[in-house]
Amino acid sequence: MHSMINPHSAGLGLRREMLPEVLHTKPAAIDFFEVAPENWLPYGGKLQRDFRTLTERYPFFCHGLSLSIGSPDPLDITFVRQIKQFLDEHKILLYSEHLSYCSAGGHLYDLMPIPFTEEAVSHVATRIKQVQDILERPLIIENVSYYAAPGQQLSEQAFLLAILNEANCQLLLDVNNIYVNAVNHGYDANRFLQAMPSERIAYYHVAGHFQQTESLLIDTHGADIPDPVWLLLQQAYQLHGVKPTLYERDFNLPPLAELCRELAQIKTLQQASLELT
Structure with a gap:
């Protein structure tokens, strides 16, 4: 599957309102699209x-x-x-x-944080395997932003790593979420990034x-990508390698040409990382 898309690629979340323009002429800056299946x-x-x-x-x-992988419901x-x-x-x-x-x-109409507990690790890992069996393909899980951690036994980092290991699944590394959580919960974003297993990262998300x-900080996907997040993305490329990277923009949508400027910046960083290696 992976060989079908170049690691040096930048993607955009496709919104319904973009359809006519993209059908007519897709901007060259967009290498791939991402959608929420529920929206289609x-x-x-x-x-x-x-x-x-x-x-x-x-x-x-x-x-x-809405898969709700951590839910107590069946x-x-x-x-x-x-x-x-x-x-x-x-x-x-x-x-x-x-x-x-x-x-x-x-x-619940909101993405709620799963309690960072050993019990939740087993629960989620079992469900991930179950989903993968039905889908007959990998389920890639994303580190999320959270604002409260009820009943916390493990750090976010330990919790995420335990699930990746126990479920033997891949990671969608959201660089903005690392930055947002690091500011909100007072941890070191670079140390968290370093602890991620390179071989499990399928692709990256980046947002404002x-x-x-x-x-x-509130994770809104409604703004341009700020400098600290660009720096962290650059760091991610250097630590874990260049992989397909998606710019998430869900609100305050500017014209497509402006969104493509952010994609051009992703490609500039990807190229720069390639030249460093």
């Missing part, structure tokens, strides 16, 4: 046809929203099968999900955030 599953008709036109032409990743097998069908139908290259949960006796106060 319910639709048929023209929207589905337009989407298929793009998935037939360009590489696509999926980044899910795994929604029907939903996982729908996802499999969607991934197969559109020949999606990679499927990732948040290391969080969004259901407990009903949908909102600074509420000096010591509270």
Whole structure:
């Protein structure tokens, strides 16, 4: 699967409102697209046809929203099968999900942090394996931003590493989330980054955030990428190698040309890292 996409590539989250423009002429800066399958599953008709036109032409990743891998509720097998069908139908290259949960006796409409406990490690690892068996492909999990850590026994770093090992799964490394959590919870972003297992990283996410106060950042995906996050991405390339990198922008969407400037910057850093090695 990986050989089908160049590690030196930059991608963009595809929003529905971008469809007409991208169908007409895809900017050269965009090497691949990423979508949340939940945002496309319910639709048929023209929207589905337009989407298929793009998935037939360009590489696509999926980044899910509602698998709820850490939920105490039973795994929604029907939903996982729908996802499999969607991934197969559109020949999606990679499927990732948040290391969080969004259901407990009903949908919570927010990504909640999983308690950092040994028990949760086993619970989540078992569910990841179950999902991978049904999907017949890897489930890549993403480190998430969190604002409270209820019942914490392990550090975020130890928790994440334990799950990667026990589930033997891949990681979507969100560089912005490392930075946001480091500021909010007072840890060293570089040390956290260094501790990540290079061989498990499938691809990177990078985004902007909102600074509420000096010591509270909110992960909004609604801004340009700030300097500290660019620096951390550069660091990630040097420590773990250049891999496909997606710019997440969900709100305050500027024109496509402006989004492509951020993608050009990703490629500049990828190139610079290549020249350093």
